[in-house]
Amino acid sequence: MKKRPTPSLMMGNYAAVPGSGPTDKVCLNCKHLVRDTCRYRCGQYKTIAKREGRPISPQTPACRYFEDRAEKISTP
Numbered sequence: 001m002k003k004r005p006t007p008s009l010m011m012g013n014y015a016a017v018p019g020s021g022p023t024d025k026v027c028l029n030c031k032h033l034v035r036d037t038c039r040y041r042c043g044q045y046k047t048i049a050k051r052e053g054r055p056i057s058p059q060t061p062a063c064r065y066f067e068d069r070a071e072k073i074s075t076p
């Protein structure tokens with residue numbers, strides 16, 4: 001069953017509405033996720049909004065801009 005995003009996640013700095021992408025994927029699997037020391041940001045959000053977004057949860061359901069990452073990101 002697909003996890004529904006909470007309202008607070010939907011207001012975060014995601015490229016598109018969380019959960020609007022592939023059902024079995026999360027941001028951690030996306031090549032647009034950027035690791036910033038111990039936080040994660042959406043690189044696609046920065047491309048679209050032309051500004052750095054706030055940190056996001058890597059476990060957020062993927063959005064429609066999701067692109068599969070070839071290599072895995074290590075989690076702290």
Ligand code: SF4
Binds near residue numbers: 015016032044061
């Ligand atoms: S799925 Fe990718 S493009 Fe979409 S919000 Fe997550 S990291 Fe950003």
